[in-house]
Amino acid sequence: MHKDIATPVRTKEILKKYGFSFKKSLGQNFLIDPNILRNIVGYADLTKESAAIEIGPGIGALTEHLARAAGKVVSFEIDQRLLPVLEDTLSPYSNVKIVHSDVLKADVVNIIKEELAHYKDIMVVANLPYYVTTPILLKLITENLPIRGMVVMMQKEVADRISATPGTKAYGSLSIAVQYYMNAEVVMTVPKTVFMPQPNVDSAVLRLTRREELPVRVIDESFLFEVVRSSFAQRRKTILNNLQSQLPNGKEKKEYILSALAEVNIEPTRRGETLSIVEFGQLADALYPYFKK
Structure with missing residues (x-):
């Protein structure tokens, strides 16, 4: 068993080795608590017959746990500076494919066809960059990907809005845009202290499961x-x-x-x-x- 990437000591070692500095513009906050990562992966119910899609692997903290649980992991990373880091940190795992691309511009449907053709069970599992959480989610939900659902970490406030019910303050067009296609529930909250660098807000993990039936059929x-x-x-x-x-x-x-x-x-x-x-x-x-x- 390899040493977890997601400990404060190991994270600092890796960042130092590569002289990596965080880019605020990319919303980079790396998780440094293996227990939280194990819990996130647990909520995705993966087996070796499953595949996982990840967005923004950072230095591979969550990717590593996904690689241990799933048959294959495809991970989208926009920051070129992280590619050599990931090649190093994930070298023990032969079942990970890093795609250097902005997931918002990527043809995800086609990448699934190419990389995950043999997998019937596919989950998106990711610690989403805060500044593009909503566009990424809406893209993945509306492109009709062949996925069972998602387990994604985001700002707690956004997770609360997505999972809100009618008549509450948090309920709005985002709640409906997501819940039209998915059942949404907040499965855990994550304090800001388990990230490096620490964000200004607490996070939450949202589990989205594709609905068997749309809640209502409409003309358009x-x-x-x-x-x-x-x-x-x-x-x-x-x-x-x-x-x-x-x-x-x-x-x-x-x-x-x-x-x-x-x-x-x-x-x-x-x-x-x-x-x-x-x-x-x-x-x-x-x-x-x-x-x-």
């Missing part, structure tokens, strides 16, 4: 999300006011919006944060003929 998914975003444009405003001010020609179409709301039994005085995903789906379909036909 992109229109559904347009209605959702419009409804949360100004949180204090009623759903009627938000839709009027945000949808194209909404002011002139007030009567149509009112009749769509009436059709699906949603009071025009309600606020967006009180509507469930199913209600948003019904509302989008009722508005569709007036705004999209």
Whole structure:
């Protein structure tokens, strides 16, 4: 068994050996607690029949634990300076493939075809860079990847927003964009003290599992999300006011919006944060003929 990468001593040794300095712009915070890494990997339920996709391996702290648990790991690293470090730290593991690429620009579907064709069970497991957590998640969720789900660490506040339920302050368009496709739950919180350098905020691990069935079937998914975003444009405003001010020609179409709301039994005085995903789906379909036909 090799010495864990994720201890303060070993992390410092590696950084010193390579003269590595953290780039704030890349949101680099490396984990230095092996127990937390073991727990994260545990939540992904991996076997040697599974594959893992990682984003931002850093110096390989989580990658190493994934390599021990899964059949194969494909890891996306944007920072060229880390490639020689990873080649060194992960040299004991022959089942890791590092892809030097920005995952937001990468053709992930194609990379899965090339690298993970034999795997039926694929999980995304990552300590996501804070500054691009949301775009990465939304890309991975909406590209319809053949994955079972994700176990991802992020800022606690973002994890709370994604997993929020209707009627709470954290619930918003991000909650709905993710929960439309995935079941979301925060499985652990992670104090800032277990990172190097320490971030300013606490983190949380979010487990996302692909839904067997979408919560609601709609005519046009992109229109559904347009209605959702419009409804949360100004949180204090009623759903009627938000839709009027945000949808194209909404002011002139007030009567149509009112009749769509009436059709699906949603009071025009309600606020967006009180509507469930199913209600948003019904509302989008009722508005569709007036705004999209």
